[in-house]
Amino acid sequence: MRIAVFAGDGIGPEVTEQAVRVLEKLGLEALDLVEGDVGGAAYRKHGHPLPAETLDIARSADAILFGAVGDFSLDHLDRHLRPEQAVLGLRKELGLFANLRPARVFKGLEDLTTLRPEVASQIDLLIVRELNGDVYFGEKGTRTLPDGRRQGWDMMSYAEDEVRRIAHTGFTAAMGRSKKLCSVDKANVLETSQLWRDVVIEVSKEYPEVELSHMYVDNAAMQLVKNPGQFDVIVTGNLFGDILSDQASMCVGSIGLLASASLAEGTYGLYEPIHGSAPDIAGKNLANPMATILSAAMLLRHSFGLEEQAVRIENAVAAALAAGVKGGDLGGSAGTREIGGAVVERL
Numbered sequence: 602m603r604i605a606v607f608a609g610d611g612i613g614p615e616v617t618e619q620a621v622r623v624l625e626k627l628g629l630e631a632l633d634l635v636e637g638d639v640g641g642a643a644y645r646k647h648g649h650p651l652p653a654e655t656l657d658i659a660r661s662a663d664a665i666l667f668g669a670v671g672d673f674s675l676d677h678l679d680r681h682l683r684p685e686q687a688v689l690g691l692r693k694e695l696g697l698f699a700n701l702r703p704a705r706v707f708k709g710l711e712d713l714t715t716l717r718p719e720v721a722s723q724i725d726l727l728i729v730r731e732l733n734g735d736v737y738f739g740e741k742g743t744r745t746l747p748d749g750r751r752q753g754w755d756m757m758s759y760a761e762d763e764v765r766r767i768a769h770t771g772f773t774a775a776m777g778r779s780k781k782l783c784s785v786d787k788a789n790v791l792e793t794s795q796l797w798r799d800v801v802i803e804v805s806k807e808y809p810e811v812e813l814s815h816m817y818v819d820n821a822a823m824q825l826v827k828n829p830g831q832f833d834v835i836v837t838g839n840l841f842g843d844i845l846s847d848q849a850s851m852c853v854g855s856i857g858l859l860a861s862a863s864l865a866e867g868t869y870g871l872y873e874p875i876h877g878s879a880p881d882i883a884g885k886n887l888a889n890p891m892a893t894i895l896s897a898a899m900l901l902r903h904s905f906g907l908e909e910q911a912v913r914i915e916n917a918v919a920a921a922l923a924a925g926v927k928g929g930d931l932g933g934s935a936g937t938r939e940i941g942g943a944v945v946e947r948l
């Protein structure tokens with residue numbers, strides 16, 4: 602089992618190191634980890650955030666464990682050279698169209714979220730975010746209008762096949778959970794969203810057991826705070842899914858807890874925490890590595906079918922939290938390495 606490890610920038614290397622410790626401790630047969638450069642780190646070394654060598658490594662592997670990319674000191678570069686292009690490029694080049702972002706409250710954290718405990722404790726949801734389309738990948742630019750004003754523009758679009766395949770992912774996920782799917786859009790304003798809604802309704806005919814609902818994204822943001830327990834699976838576009846998943850992370854305690862899987866057709870996937878490179882805490886042993894460790898669990902489950910080992914990791918994280926092992930993000934004092942060690946001990 603060949604896993605590409607792309608640690609990236611900021612806290613990326615710190616949190617990835619702990620996830621690798623966990624994977625190594627499991628004693629998996631034929632574990633083959635191969636590192637590659639991405640993001641700002643790759644730009645500084647090779648002049649590109651996603652060098653051809655890295656893409657080759659990704660293609661030679663069965664799955665990718667990804668840390669984070671982003672470096673504010675490189676934000677002046679042309680967009681195609683900015684660190685974030687590494688993760689965007691991998692998603693597009695490798696056809697990673699389905700982004701699964703689960704959020705649930707771990708035992709013992711009910712009092713640590715920014716919601717009231719009785720509200721937060723209801724959360725066990727999955728955001729299915731489309732990852733290859735939307736305003737992220739449309740044409741974009743800046744231009745000067747005839748009257749001299751500068752204008753930035755980004756084209757938002759979804760083609761029906763793009764909506765259809767993520768809708769199937771959403772319905773399939775709902776079938777495996779409590780058979781409730783909420784499609785989030787902005788169909789009251791956007792044509793892109795109206796097509797999204799129409800296609801989701803068409804696809805729903807193939808899943809008569811699933812209860813489908815629709816919600817506008819502004820309301821969804823509000824409902825996630827008011828009554829998040831109402832959601833099971835949410836399916837949504839690239840931009841709305843990005844925003845709602847950061848919001849969901851605080852509803853369960855911290856962005857340092859939310860893992861994700863970015864899946865292609867088949868078993869190939871990229872697995873990463875939903876957070877970024879957190880330059881404000883980088884290099885200080887302050888980052889919570891649990892989101893990355895939980896992403897490694899998703900990797901074992903989705904790309905290798907190793908359900909038992911995935912559950913071992915998830916249980917070890919839950920046990921560490923229940924024992925009070927918490928980083929600064931959760932009001933505790935455990936450092937990145939200590940948290941990694943606490944999980945490893947409990948595997």
Ligand SMILES: NC(=O)c1ccc[n+]([C@@H]2O[C@H](COP(=O)([O-])OP(=O)(O)OC[C@H]3O[C@@H](n4cnc5c(N)ncnc54)[C@H](O)[C@@H]3O)[C@@H](O)[C@H]2O)c1
Pocket residue numbers: 612616668669670671672673685688856857873875876877878879880881882887888889890892928930
């Ligand atoms: N997939 C990715 O690689 C990815 C995702 C999001 C942002 N980014 C990039 O990361 C950089 C920073 O972006 P940002 O500040 O908006 O978002 P961020 O997620 O990096 O950080 C937001 C806040 O959350 C905190 N935080 C994040 N992860 C944490 C962890 N594991 N433990 C404890 N605290 C944590 C940070 O300290 C910060 O205060 C930018 O360059 C952005 O483009 C990359």
Ligand SMILES: CC(C)[C@H](C(=O)O)[C@@H](O)C(=O)O
Pocket residue numbers: 685688689843875877
């Ligand atoms: C870094 C950025 C391109 C990325 C996104 O917007 O998808 C990030 O915010 C995420 O959630 O993975």
Ligand SMILES: [Mg+2]
Pocket residue numbers: 843844847875
């Ligand atoms: Mg994001």
